[in-house]
Structure formats: C-alpha cells, structure tokens
Amino acid sequence: MFSATSGYALRLLVCLAHLPAGSCLPGHELARRTQVPENYLAKLLLALGKAGIVAATRGSGGGYRLQPGALEVPLVNIVETFDGTRVRPSCLLGREHPCSDEDPCPAHFAWRDVREAYLEFLETTKLADIAQYPLREFGSKAKSLGVLSETSEKAESS
Numbered sequence: 523m524f525s526a527t528s529g530y531a532l533r534l535l536v537c538l539a540h541l542p543a544g545s546c547l548p549g550h551e552l553a554r555r556t557q558v559p560e561n562y563l564a565k566l567l568l569a570l571g572k573a574g575i576v577a578a579t580r581g582s583g584g585g586y587r588l589q590p591g592a593l594e595v596p597l598v599n600i601v602e603t604f605d606g607t608r609v610r611p612s613c614l615l616g617r618e619h620p621c622s623d624e625d626p627c628p629a630h631f632a633w634r635d636v637r638e639a640y641l642e643f644l645e646t647t648k649l650a651d652i653a654q655y656p657l658r659e660f661g662s663k664a665k666s667l668g669v670l671s672e673t674s675e676k677a678e679s680s
C-alpha cells in the first residue's frame with residue numbers, strides 16, 4: 523500500500539537498527555546488505571537525515587547510523603517522508619472529493635475497514651517493533667537480498 527521507496531527505506535532502517543551501539547555502516551555496505559542501489563540509497567538517506575532519523579559520519583570509519591530516538595518513530599512518519607499524504611488514502615477509486623459514509627463511492631464500505639486497519643498499523647507501529655527481530659529471521663528471502671550479516675550467515679551454516 524506504500525511505495526517501493528518507503529519499503530526500501532524501512533528495509534535499510536531495520537538494517538541500521540541491528541548495528542552495535544555507536545557504530546556506523548558505510549553506504550556501499552548498507553547498499554549491499556539491503557540490495558538498494560547505491561545511487562538510490564543516497565536519496566533515501568538524505569531524506570531520512572533531513573527527517574532526523576539517520577545520521578551520517580564522514581571520514582575513515584564513517585557511515586550511517588540511526589539517530590537517538592529513531593527506534594521510537596512511528597512507521598507513518600517514515601512512510602510519509604517518501605509518500606506524503608498518499609499514505610493516507612481516502613477513496614479507493616480516487617474520487618476528487620473524499621467519500622464518506624454519507625457520500626460513499628461504490629467501494630467505500632468494503633475499503634473503509636482495510637484503510638482504517640492499515641492506517642492504525644502505521645500510526646501505532648514503531649520502527650523498534652519491526653526491528654526487534656534479528657535479520658536472520660527474515661529467512662531465505664533476506665539471504666538472497668544480502669541483508670544477513672556475515673555473523674548471521676556463519677551461524678546459519680553451523
């Protein structure tokens with residue numbers, strides 16, 4: 523329901539959430555682990571930096587890390603950074619004026635519960651909620667995407 527861009531942003535934020543405290547991950551390594559193209563990654567990180575979610579450190583040993591408090595950010599704030607108000611769909615059929623119970627479009631009543639559940643999920647779920655599980659638990663898809671850390675891969679092969 524949200525854009526691929528928002529999906530990429532959430533993926534890289536989960537990756538950063540698993541870094542040891544005080545450490546940074548270089549952009550090229552973040553791109554490799556998340557399978558987000560480096561030039562696209564730069565745009566995402568710039569927007570997340572402006573939103574106060576990600577910090578960058580220049581120089582040797584530099585890279586990207588989460589800002590303090592980033593784990594408490596609701597997903598809606600992250601998704602809206604990239605999707606704007608589109609994250610809060612009003613009419614499934616795209617009517618110019620919002621539909622309502624009093625003035626419904628043909629899909630209104632079927633769509634309403636889904637829309638409300640989706641918005642509630644984004645508003646009540648924090649980055650910490652989706653980042654609480656180790657990346658290795660994403661399974662074979664994550665491995666094919668390269669988001670597993672080398673430590674996780676060694677542990678799985680044991």
